Each structure stands twice: as structure tokens, then as C-alpha cells.
Amino acid sequence: MALKDYFKKRDFDVTPEPSGAAKGDARKPGKRLIYVVQKHRASHLHYDFRLEWNGVLLSWAVPKGPSLDPSVKRLAMAVEDHPIDYADFEGVIPEGEYGGGTVMVWDTGTWEPEQADVDAALKKGDLKFTLHGKKLRGSWVLVRTRGFGSSSHSSWLLIKHRDEYTSTRDIAAEEPYSAVSHRLLAGIAQKGGGNVEKAASGDPAIDPAQAKSAEPAKKRAKVAPTARAASTKTRKSASKQGQQRRRSV
Numbered sequence: 135m136a137l138k139d140y141f142k143k144r145d146f147d148v149t150p151e152p153s154g155a156a157k158g159d160a161r162k163p164g165k166r167l168i169y170v171v172q173k174h175r176a177s178h179l180h181y182d183f184r185l186e187w188n189g190v191l192l193s194w195a196v197p198k199g200p201s202l203d204p205s206v207k208r209l210a211m212a213v214e215d216h217p218i219d220y221a222d223f224e225g226v227i228p229e230g231e232y233g234g235g236t237v238m239v240w241d242t243g244t245w246e247p248e249q250a251d252v253d254a255a256l257k258k259g260d261l262k263f264t265l266h267g268k269k270l271r272g273s274w275v276l277v278r279t280r281g282f283g284s285s286s287h288s289s290w291l292l293i294k295h296r297d298e299y300t301s302t303r304d305i306a307a308e309e310p311y312s313a314v315s316h317r318l319l320a321g322i323a324q325k326g327g328g329n330v331e332k333a334a335s336g337d338p339a340i341d342p343a344q345a346k347s348a349e350p351a352k353k354r355a356k357v358a359p360t361a362r363a364a365s366t367k368t369r370k371s372a373s374k375q376g377q378q379r380r381r382s383v
């Protein structure tokens with residue numbers, strides 16, 4: 135069974151992750167195929183890219199997350215198939231368990247294959263598809279690449295095809311919120327009793343919402359001059375931290 139590895143790695147008495155009981159067989163034929171990206175602050179931050187196929191979620195771990203720039207190839211390590219209901223999972227996997235850490239539904243939507251024979255495309259290691267997500271849209275490809283040693287069969291590259299959704303902006307950094315709850319990783323960890331500090335290390339150094347709300351001239355005009363000076367100072371030092379952090383990555 136395709137989910138054997140998924141079950142083997144997890145203790146469902148401990149982790150709140152779906153046990154896969156509600157399988158994809160309840161889904162109507164002709165229904166659109168699920169697509170989801172889960173931002174996962176485990177031992178390392180990564181983005182789990184998942185496409186529904188044959189009743190499971192085919193899954194790849196993308197360390198740097200997707201890029202909208204067609205000249206950027208992002209490493210995507212094939213990992214075990216996940217159950218369909220995993221697509222809705224946002225929360226905390228207890229430390230010490232497989233994948234222990236905080237999980238965010240970073241993007242969600244549907245996908246369409248661009249090839250008639252998806253199984254053949256997967257076998258060949260060249261899957262072309264269109265995403266209809268909240269953040270990711272348009273044409274993409276997952277292409278298997280020669281990895282190193284034991285990982286030789288699991289290394290793929292996730293690449294954006296050139297179309298109207300192509301961009302050089304850093305979408306992972308600029309849109310760090312959950313696509314379903316609009317929380318950052320730290321907020322999800324806090325609610326789920328997880329390690330907030332560890333989760334926050336996967337969030338941007340400056341909360342874009344706070345940075346934005348501090349910016350508009352209208353709001354700024356209402357703030358007393360002393361408070362304004364203080365908030366400017368905070369913003370500056372936060373932005374300095376952000377720069378240092380980016381440099382160290």
C-alpha cells in the first residue's frame with residue numbers, strides 16, 4: 135500500500151497528524167486534484183510540496199521553497215506519500231516524533247497535469263503541471279535529477295515555467311502567512327503548545343503586517359511625535375536584524 139511508509143514513521147497516539155483513516159476513496163471522480171504546500175519548521179525549515187494523485191498526496195520536501203523565477207531551480211526531495219486529509223493539517227508535531235515541529239498550510243488549491251499520462255511522466259521523472267493556488271499559479275515542472283549516492287532516485291528540481299505568473303520577487307519571504315489561518319509559524323506553535331522560539335526562526339525577522347501597519351502616512355500622522363520616534367527606531371533595528379539574518383543564510 136502506498137501509505138505504508140507514512141504509517142511506519144508515525145505514532146498516532148502521540149502526533150496529531152491525520153491517521154489516514156479518511157482516505158481519498160470518498161472523493162468523487164472528476165473532482166479537481168488537491169495541491170498544497172506546507173511550510174514545516176522541523177529540524178530544518180522546508181516546504182512540503184504535495185500533489186494529489188491516485189488517492190494519495192505525492193510529496194516532495196523543498197528546502198528553499200518554490201521560486202517564481204524560471205531561472206531558479208529548487209531542489210525537491212521526494213518523500214513518502216501522505217494521506218489526502220494531510221492537506222488540511224496545520225499544527226504542531228511533538229518534538230521527538232518524526233518531523234517534530236510546526237506545520238503551516240502555506241498554500242492551497244488545485245492542480246492539473248499538462249501531460250495525458252501522469253504515471254508515465256512520474257516514472258520518466260518529468261512532470262509538467264498547472265497550479266491553481268492562492269500563492270502559486272501557472273505552469274511548473276518537477277524534473278528528476280541525478281542526486282548523490284543513496285538519494286539518487288529522490289532528487290528532483292521544482293522549476294517555474296515562463297508565463298504571466300513568472301516573477302523575480304521572493305514569494306516565500308514576502309508571503310509568510312498561512313493560506314488558511316493567516317498566522318505565522320510562531321502563532322501556530324503558540325496555539326498548539328509547540329516550541330514558539332523554534333517556530334519563529336522560520337518566520338521573517340520582521341512581521342510584514344506590522345512593518346506595513348507602521349508605514350502608512352495616515353496612521354503615522356495620528357501618532358504622537360515621541361511615539362513616532364520610538365516606533366521608527368524599533369523599525370530600523372528590526373530591519374537591521376533582518377539584513378544580518380539574510381546575510382548569514
Ligand code: MN
Nearest residue numbers: 174182195233
Ligand atoms: Mn516536512
